[in-house]
Amino acid sequence: MTRMLLRLHTPLPEHAADSDAALLLALKRLPRAAQQVFLLSRLDQLAQARVATRLGLPLRSVExxxxxxxxxxxxxxxxPTSQAARWYVRLQSPDVTACERIxxxxxxxxSPNHLQAFHATELRWRSLYAPALALGRDGWYRKGRAALSLGGCSIAAALGMAVLVLLGLWT
Known part of the structure; x- marks a missing residue:
């Protein structure tokens, strides 16, 4: 998703470093799966289909x-901002059809607002690179699907099953 879909005439703002901290905080607040999908796409430049395969997710979930x-x-x-973000991501999908492009x-x-929102989305994608570097600094997102993404629920469920098996209550 690194290639630009439309030619931009607006340079990135010079005060981008000021907003990097706010963007990093916003990215940290995302669910772990969203962080992982984002970092694989943004930092490793994996196509959506590769991200979906790597994480075992449906392509629509990745989108x-x-x-x-x-x-x-x-x-x-x-x-328009929400629609522009959906279009930006959808147009990068290998499943996008000619009808969707039309x-x-x-x-x-x-509407001129739609074009403006799409340009803003492309600029936003570019501005997320520095915060993505900070978020994925240690490469945690490359380690496959996050086991603790459910807030420890998967570990608790596994431990509960083990206790039931040990007590002979699970047949």
């Missing part, structure tokens, strides 16, 4: 988690 990462830290994104073009042409 949903990527949209969640793109919108992280934005105070209640408006309609629908995107119609959406883009329907």
């Amino acid at each position: 949903r988690l990527m949209v969640q990462a793109l919108l992280a830290g934005q105070p209640r994104p408006d309609g 629908d995107f073009r119609r959406w883009l042409d329907a």
Whole structure:
């Protein structure tokens, strides 16, 4: 998802370092699966299909988690902003159809606000690189599916099953 879909005429802001801390905090607040999908895509530049295969997730789930990462830290994104994020991610999917590309073009042409929101989404994707480096600094996201992503529920369930087996209550 690193290639730009539309040519941008707006450079990145010079005060980007000021917002990096806020973006990093917003990314840290995402669910672990969303962080992992985002980092594999942004830092390792894996295509959505490769991320889905690597994590054992459906492609649509990867898309949903990527949209969640793109919108992280934005105070209640408006309609065009949310739609632009969904379009940005969907257009990177290997499953995108020609009809969807036509629908995107119609959406883009329907309002100047749509074009502005899409440009802002592309700029946001670019601005997330530095916070992504900080978040994925130790490479934790490459270790496969996060076992503790359910807040320890998977460990508790496994321990509970082991106790039941040991007590002979599970047949």
